[in-house]
Amino acid sequence: MSAIALREPDERERAALVELWVAAWNATFPQMNFDGRRAWLRARLAQLEADGARLIAAFDEEAPLGFVVIDPATNWLDQIAVLPAAFGRGVARALLAEARALSPARINLDVNADNARALRFYEREGFVKVGEGRNPNSGLPTFKLEWAINRPPRE
Secondary structure, eight states: OOOOEEEOOOHHHHHHHHHHHHHHHHHHOTTSOOGGGHHHHHHHHHHHHHTTOEEEEEEETTEEEEEEEEETTTTEEEEEEEOGGGTTTTHHHHHHHHHHHHSOSEEEEEEETTOHHHHHHHHHTTOEEEEEEEOTTTOOEEEEEEEETTOOOOO
């Protein structure tokens, strides 16, 4: 794999990121159909950015591999998605490193409680469970996770 380049996407690339997001979620939860959620994601990303969040995408030779959306003012990581063909290639780790650069003291997020792959990734990256909730779109249970630079070691 070539080096991963991280940058803000242009408008043409944003359309590809929407398709990437659909593919990632369809691969993660094949029992659900994310094809009809494109308009929701486009509106969500626009609102997040209007509110101050940053959208950073990962590229390999100009092909999008993934993206992250984080609000440095609130430390909220709203979206992280990786192209299924790039799973296990370090893309999520590179995106999370960029999120940490933008929000260096703390990151909070929600993750679906039954997304075992994501939960293992976040645990390896030092996130801890700080609460529970429900996904407002699906109603499925979620875990609230947090990473903090000065968190005491777990016992």
